[in-house]
Amino acid sequence: MSGLPAPAHRGPGLRGRVSAAPVASAGALFALLAAVRIGGAFSVPVMVLAVALSAAALGLVPRTRWADAGIRGFSGWAPLLWCTAMVAVVYAQTFLATRAAFGTDEDNWTRWVPKLFEGLVPGAPWADVVAMLLAMGVLVPLVEEVCYRGVLFRAVERPWGTRAAVVLTAAGWALVHLGDYGLRPFNPQVICGVLPSVFLMGLALGVCRAVTGSAVACAVAQGVCNLLLLGAVHLWL
Numbered sequence: 427m428s429g430l431p432a433p434a435h436r437g438p439g440l441r442g443r444v445s446a447a448p449v450a451s452a453g454a455l456f457a458l459l460a461a462v463r464i465g466g467a468f469s470v471p472v473m474v475l476a477v478a479l480s481a482a483a484l485g486l487v488p489r490t491r492w493a494d495a496g497i498r499g500f501s502g503w504a505p506l507l508w509c510t511a512m513v514a515v516v517y518a519q520t521f522l523a524t525r526a527a528f529g530t531d532e533d534n535w536t537r538w539v540p541k542l543f544e545g546l547v548p549g550a551p552w553a554d555v556v557a558m559l560l561a562m563g564v565l566v567p568l569v570e571e572v573c574y575r576g577v578l579f580r581a582v583e584r585p586w587g588t589r590a591a592v593v594l595t596a597a598g599w600a601l602v603h604l605g606d607y608g609l610r611p612f613n614p615q616v617i618c619g620v621l622p623s624v625f626l627m628g629l630a631l632g633v634c635r636a637v638t639g640s641a642v643a644c645a646v647a648q649g650v651c652n653l654l655l656l657g658a659v660h661l662w663l
Contacts, residue, residue: 452581455483456598459573463605476605477565480573487577495580496641497572509634510647516630517651520623521658528619530663535607535620537663539656542606562656567648574599575631576641588636596628627651 459479466473487495500506521536528534540558547553574595583591603624608617631644638644 451486452578455486456578459483460598460602463602464609466605467609473605476602477569480569483573483577496576496635496639496644498640498642500638500640500643505638506643506646509637509643510650513627513630513634513647514651514654516626517655518658520626521655524619524623525662528615533613533615533619534663535616535623536655536659538607538616539659558656559653562652563649567645567652570599571631571641571645571648574628575635575644579632579635579641592629592632592636596625596632599628599631600625 459476462472462479463476466476484492484497487497492498524534524536531537539562543554543558543561545554546557578598579591579595582594586594600621600623603620604617607620608614631648634644634647635641
């Protein structure tokens with residue numbers, strides 16, 4: 427006997443708790459992300475924090491399990507092209523339906539997409555355009571898809587199956603978009619347009635995740651379709 431005290435027992439740590447209770451952890455993570463992102467409608471720093479938290483969600487998954495959470499490449503171009511085309515069709519349908527239901531003025535939520543980036547660089551509108559293209563084409567899709575069709579998707583899929591993961595991540599993804607559209611300024615018609623639109627887009631991206639097994643493929647599909655949506659808004663609204 428050395429007489430030394432026994433080492434203190436160390437808990438499982440945050441990642442261990444997440445692994446032990448994936449659904450509860452996913453629910454808590456989503457609640458935090460939703461609260462911060464919706465709060466971002468009223469504060470730019472909070473909006474930036476929401477993006478950072480979404481990216482940080484990957485830190486809850488051990489590096490050895492990233493592939494299981496969809497953080498991996500995709501096998502072949504054919505599934506990616508098929509999924510991107512499918513997502514583009516859904517984007518187009520929601521764009522046309524929103525245009526038919528709410529017109530082309532500010533009651534149409536898609537009109538607000540470019541406005542998110544207006545005035546980011548005072549006196550340099552070209553910089554706003556560059557920021558918009560980079561954000562909508564690369565940064566936002568990568569961060570969102572890693573979080574929603576990656577970490578959260580797998581957390582739901584393990585106990586409840588793929589269909590539940592597709593539907594629940596789409597619903598959650600739609601809800602957090604209230605942080606971008608409809609609350610500031612408050613416009614019920616924008617809210618009525620954005621929630622079903624983004625939910626349907628999320629369903630398509632969830633199918634893409636199920637087909638390819640890759641959140642990276644979902645990010646590519648979302649990025650391409652976001653840029654197509656920006657082009658449609660510029661041409662027809």
